[in-house]
Amino acid sequence: QVQLVESGGGLVKPGGSLRLSCAASGFTFSDYYMSWIRQAPGKGLEWVSYISSSGSTIYYADSVKGRFTISRDNAKNSLYLQMNSLRAEDTAVYYCAREGGYNSHFDYWGQGTLVTVSS
């Protein structure tokens, strides 16, 4: 069965960095586009970043452009999010999600990893 398991969250000071990982299993990872989506405590969902199956196409939300970098290693079935210059407003649960169709929907989600940015 499809599984997505995020890791790497934690407490970090404003201006700091953190790298999130998402380990995928149960499907051919290299065939699928992937995204990171976050949810601030008590708030709604916010799409963060997307990467195509080969890694050749990448998109970012304006709120993280220039600070976050998405990448993937198809040989390791893994997705990553490098987060730099973190701000308090980046505090959220970060989910990795598989895109189920071209530009369409997210059909599988991980359980999420909490990132807290606070001094």
Next chain:
Amino acid sequence: QSALTQPASVSGSPGQSITISCTGTSSDVGGYNYVSWYQQHPGKAPKLMIYDVSNRPSGVSNRFSGSKSGNTASLTISGLQAEDEADYYCSSYTSSSGWVFGGGTKLTVL
């Protein structure tokens, strides 16, 4: 990119039907048939309920249906059950090469 507009809350009694609206613009909801809906129970990850406006993934009850007219999409849940109580989010692909979500709707089953 502004969030799609959803009502903050809706409620209904068991067995009744409810509809949640999701209003965007011609740059997202109105411009693409890529509207999806997600159900989220407290402390859990979102679950896909409807994709491409009106398609149901395998395993999702046929009590859930979706539609779209112009810049507004809708999720209808018929025959409300206690386990339907959750937060619901709509989402659409956008012309800005990304996705936008609605603010979420809390469904209460009375």
